[in-house]
Amino acid sequence: MTSNDYVFLTHRLIWLNPLLGNVDYQPLTQGMQAALPFVDDFLPVHNLASLEQLARHLNQLSPEAAVTATPDAPRGHLGANPTFRHPLWER
Numbered sequence: 001m002t003s004n005d006y007v008f009l010t011h012r013l014i015w016l017n018p019l020l021g022n023v024d025y026q027p028l029t030q031g032m033q034a035a036l037p038f039v040d041d042f043l044p045v046h047n048l049a050s051l052e053q054l055a056r057h058l059n060q061l062s063p064e065a066a067v068t069a070t071p072d073a074p075r076g077h078l079g080a081n082p083t084f085r086h087p088l089w090e091r
Contacts, residue, residue: 012061014041016054021046 015035019025021044027036036042043057044050 012040013038014043015039016043016045018044018046020044021050 017025020042027033027042041057043054045054
């Protein structure tokens with residue numbers, strides 16, 4: 001198997017970011033731009049309320065909803081339902 005042949009099989013890739021608690025945050029770094037297509041849930045974890053929201057979100061996920069991604073077809077291109085949203089990104 002070469003590095004181009006690998007496939008990721010996960011139920012869901014969840015990226016927790018304390019910076020998402022700031023309305024001015026934007027994922028502009030090259031690393032975040034490269035990672036986001038493979039992330040199903042990009043969620044804030046900056047206070048107790050965000051941790052409670054994370055718990056509610058995790059309880060709502062279906063255990064059967066496995067997602068497969070390859071370097072050529074990241075999760076966002078496979079019909080996944082990503083949650084990475086930011087109030088300012090909709091503008």
